Amino acid sequence: MKKEQNLLRSSALDLLVQIGEQGGFSHLAIDQMMKKHDLERRDGALLTEIVYGTLQRKLTLEYYLASFIQSKKKLDKWVKWLLYMSIYQMHYLEKVPDHAIIHESVEIAKKRGHKGIANFVNGVLRSVQRQGVPDLNQIEDEKVRLSVATSHPLWLVERWIKQYGYSVTEAMCHANMTNKQMAIRVQPLRTSREELVKILEEDGFQVRRSEVSDQGILIEAGNVLKHQAFEDHLFSIQDESSMLVAEVMELEEGMTVLDACSAPGGKTTHIAEKIEDNGTIYAYDLHAKKAKLVTKKAEQLGLQSIQADQADARELQEKHVTETFDRILIDAPCSGLGVLKSKPDIRYNKKESDIMKLAKIQKEILDEVAPLLKQDGKLVYSTCTVDKDENERVIAAFLEDHPDYQIDPLFFDHIPQMLRNKQGVSEFGLQIFPQDLSSDGFFITRMVKVAK
Ligand SMILES: C[S@@+](CC[C@H](N)C(=O)[O-])C[C@H]1O[C@@H](n2cnc3c(N)ncnc32)[C@H](O)[C@@H]1O
8 A cells, every 4th residue: 555655646746747748637637647557547537636726836836845955956847746745745635644754755756866865855845734825915015925826837827917907807817717617519410418418317417408508518526538328429528718718600501611620529520510421521630630539529420521631731721722612610729828727738838938929820820721712601710728818819910900990799698697797808809718607718709701
């Protein structure tokens, strides 16, 4: 048992050093680590909790640690992460007593380093145990306090305050520290939402019907990934705010649709379901490997109307003639600042300078596909980020350059009631903040092509 606990924490440290420095938190990385060390299923939950929780609270833990070490002391990366994860467990987890956490950490330090490092780790953690962590209310500057308390880099907090004001930013930072709701989307050509709700409830699941999509089911309790209906591909896993994208496209049977940035195909398959798999969806992605994931997902769900291929969305005029499509979706590559609930590391690895680079690509993609839409056709633009430079301002610049496009006034009728009174509705579309639903932050808008 003791050996297992040590292996578990040592594996957590390996993951933290890797993800903490390079990014890429995923349950897949955790599963792979469990397989590599032959860890038991029940250890997976604790491993996930330690890795996810430590990453999510990195800046808070850095602040806590700073009060226990001399400011000039240079720590090896693994020692730093070992201390973060130990303080995380001592302060936030109640399951394991402090003395056991300290013991395990000192053992790891001995094995990876030497006796001197082990003594240092022991000394720091004993001080944390004796004194407790410092009170964050002592931080006078409210922006710095919000940044440290919710572990968001200061540049991001300041940027959001400038764009959305303090109270929206504060709510957003706190919402990013919560877990999002598991949501699934029924494949309606295989079963109905009511039928699936019935099956799941009979099997002991607690579920709610989504108000955002009539295909959506929110899972309150139970692991749907282990249910036979998942094996049978009766539904897809999809976040609730992401479901709204295809919902606002006003899709009909027989349509020709372009999905310019489609992998891994969550929205492409939703579009295919909404046109009842009758029509054609050209789905592209910059990376050939990723485009194959779209084909695979379509096959799993039994959808035939999707043609997935590799292409740069900035070169699609080479592949299609002008005014081909009834609908176009650009679910653009973005900074991902709306998905911090499930990918806590994104906030540390993104740089402010990345945002303008992405905004340039987003505008280039929009400019390229604009001529491909039929007159009266509709173009939906979405991102899973919260940033005006990638959302409202990209759209404003596009509209300025394309007088044949305008925001579709009918788009606003599709916004679910529960989101209408939130702060995210503007003349350029809908910003869903992470605090609006128990879901990701998203930006969605719809434009219509009118006569010049
Ligand atoms: C937000 S993700 C799309 C998610 C997808 N629509 C879904 O719902 O599953 C953006 C995608 O754009 C792709 N991408 C990035 N740059 C691109 C480009 N220039 N042309 C086409 N695809 C691009 C990325 O590889 C990524 O898969």
